[in-house]
Amino acid sequence: MIVDTAQAPAGRTPLYAQLYVQVLVAIAIGTAIGHFWPETGASLKPLGDAFIKLVKMVIAPVIFLTVVNGISGMRELGALGRVAAKAFAYFLTFSTFALIVGLIVANLWQPGAGLNIDPATLDGAAVADYAHKAHEATLVAFLMSIIPTTMVSALTEGSILQTLFVAILFGIGLSLVGERAQPVADLIERVALVVFRVVTILMRAAPIGAFGAIAFTVGKYGVGSLANLGQLVAAFYVTSILFVLVVLGTVARLTGFSIIRLLVYLRAELLLVLGTSSSEAALPALLQKMEKAGCAKPIVGLVVPTGYSFNLDGTNIYMTLAALFIAQACNVELTLGQEIALLAVAMLSSKGAAGVTGAGFITLAATLSIVPTVPVAGMALILGVDRFMSECRALTNFIGNAVATIVVARWEGALDREQLNAALNGKG
Numbered sequence: 308m309i310v311d312t313a314q315a316p317a318g319r320t321p322l323y324a325q326l327y328v329q330v331l332v333a334i335a336i337g338t339a340i341g342h343f344w345p346e347t348g349a350s351l352k353p354l355g356d357a358f359i360k361l362v363k364m365v366i367a368p369v370i371f372l373t374v375v376n377g378i379s380g381m382r383e384l385g386a387l388g389r390v391a392a393k394a395f396a397y398f399l400t401f402s403t404f405a406l407i408v409g410l411i412v413a414n415l416w417q418p419g420a421g422l423n424i425d426p427a428t429l430d431g432a433a434v435a436d437y438a439h440k441a442h443e444a445t446l447v448a449f450l451m452s453i454i455p456t457t458m459v460s461a462l463t464e465g466s467i468l469q470t471l472f473v474a475i476l477f478g479i480g481l482s483l484v485g486e487r488a489q490p491v492a493d494l495i496e497r498v499a500l501v502v503f504r505v506v507t508i509l510m511r512a513a514p515i516g517a518f519g520a521i522a523f524t525v526g527k528y529g530v531g532s533l534a535n536l537g538q539l540v541a542a543f544y545v546t547s548i549l550f551v552l553v554v555l556g557t558v559a560r561l562t563g564f565s566i567i568r569l570l571v572y573l574r575a576e577l578l579l580v581l582g583t584s585s586s587e588a589a590l591p592a593l594l595q596k597m598e599k600a601g602c603a604k605p606i607v608g609l610v611v612p613t614g615y616s617f618n619l620d621g622t623n624i625y626m627t628l629a630a631l632f633i634a635q636a637c638n639v640e641l642t643l644g645q646e647i648a649l650l651a652v653a654m655l656s657s658k659g660a661a662g663v664t665g666a667g668f669i670t671l672a673a674t675l676s677i678v679p680t681v682p683v684a685g686m687a688l689i690l691g692v693d694r695f696m697s698e699c700r701a702l703t704n705f706i707g708n709a710v711a712t713i714v715v716a717r718w719e720g721a722l723d724r725e726q727l728n729a730a731l732n733g734k735g
Contacts, residue, residue: 326513327575333514334521334582341525348526354519355583361509361516362588365502367462369591370612371474372499377605378478379492386605386719387479394610394715398618401558401707405550405620406650409627412546414646418538418628419635426637426682471612506591513575517582524584528694536692539632543696546624547703555620555710562714563724568731572596573709577702584694586701586708590615593709601726602716610715614708621703625696626653626671633675633685645680 322328341348378387453468455461461473481488556566570577573596576589590611597607630649634641641649653674675683689696716722 325575326510327578329514330517330575330578330582333518334578337518337520337522337582338525341522341527342529345526345529348522350523351519351526352523355516355521355523356519358512358516358519359583359585359588361512362591365506365509366467366587366590367470368502369506369594370467370470370608371462371477372495372502373594373604374471374474374608374612375478375481375495376492376499377603377608378475379481379488379495384479384482387475387609390606390609390715390719391613393718394613394711395617397711397714398614401554401620401711402618402623403654404554405623406627406653408546408550408554409624410631410646410650412542412624413628413631413635416538416542417635418542419632419637422636422688423638424636424685424688426684467612468616471609474608503591503595506595510592513579513582513588516588517579520583524694528692536689539629539689540692540695542632543625543628544699546628547621547699550620550624551703551706555706558710558714562710562717564713564727564731566710569709569713570706572600572731572733573706577705580701580705581698584697584701586615586705589705593705596730597709597712599726600713600730601723602712603719603721606716606719606721607712610712611708614711615704618708618711619700619704620707621700622670623653624703625700626674629671629686629689630674630681633688634681636688637682637685639681641680649674649681 337348337351340351378384452466453472455464455466455469455473458473458477461469481492551570552566559566559569573593576592576596579589579592580586594607594611597611598604627650630653631641631646633639653670672683672686675681675686713722713727
């Protein structure tokens, strides 16, 4: 098991020294600076960007080492395909359910009703760049992009799926060679310990990154920008919270754990995602936390990185909710058939744009460009508040992947329940 023992101090850690408290304080200070001194807040963007770059720097080696270690430790390679099949079955089921939930809430809440926007008055140029990227994010292009130029480039180009692809191949190769490859497997395990210690060091900078990112968001866009589109933002946040507590909460209960205890267990990572508006910022820590919570190493190594591209519950809720908001705001009446078509297209386009920076907005553009009934230019309506919704998207995606990992581990009989209970009860 690759768990950095440096993160498990013998005594009780003082409150001020706990990472989640430091991040929480940093977010509060950053919010205040962004609100009262917006120009200063906006200028702090490099702090958030620098931290996210630091984390992205180690994501590829962390995924590679975790996956290779997990696969090489499998007794039979057939287990790899079985785990992947179960993970994708879970992803498809709950991603589709998230899209349906967004569709239902949009029809019941009607957040865009009454705005009476004339599509001809919208600034299409404001979203032209997103629309262009959306056209490039086809399913075929996405599948082709999984294959790296070289095995080494997969670790240097920043693509999670390319890294995962090469790691799976390398792990299978290592497993097939058998005993003669044991020195290589031992070396990889030792390198992993060093890399995870580096992750621990980088996480100490999390409060600084969260401070800079949240100060920039509030300073640049201003909390006041939420007023005009408050209905959409409120609908999205309420829907996401209910999805986590009710839907994922039910899944958690059926699996034998509490969603609330899981959220408490991941509080530092959740605050980091909230502050930086990026679930990638907490990916290395999630890998460690899931393994520490009793999920087998091979399950963690496969489900978490794959889920970051294919299990996007928050993004899916956002897509159907935002699409119907634009239709309602522009007084576009959609039939039930058109709404179902919108859902089907969203299900495919969400996979095509997976792993792309700003994937939520780009995927929405891809969906609207294929369903011409709703004007793509209508995205300009939500451009100003998209940043405030990206935090919620990232948080919901992050929680969904944590739940998926535990569920798949249980399905595989690879979940240590005593370890899970100890971790969720703060005894791990």
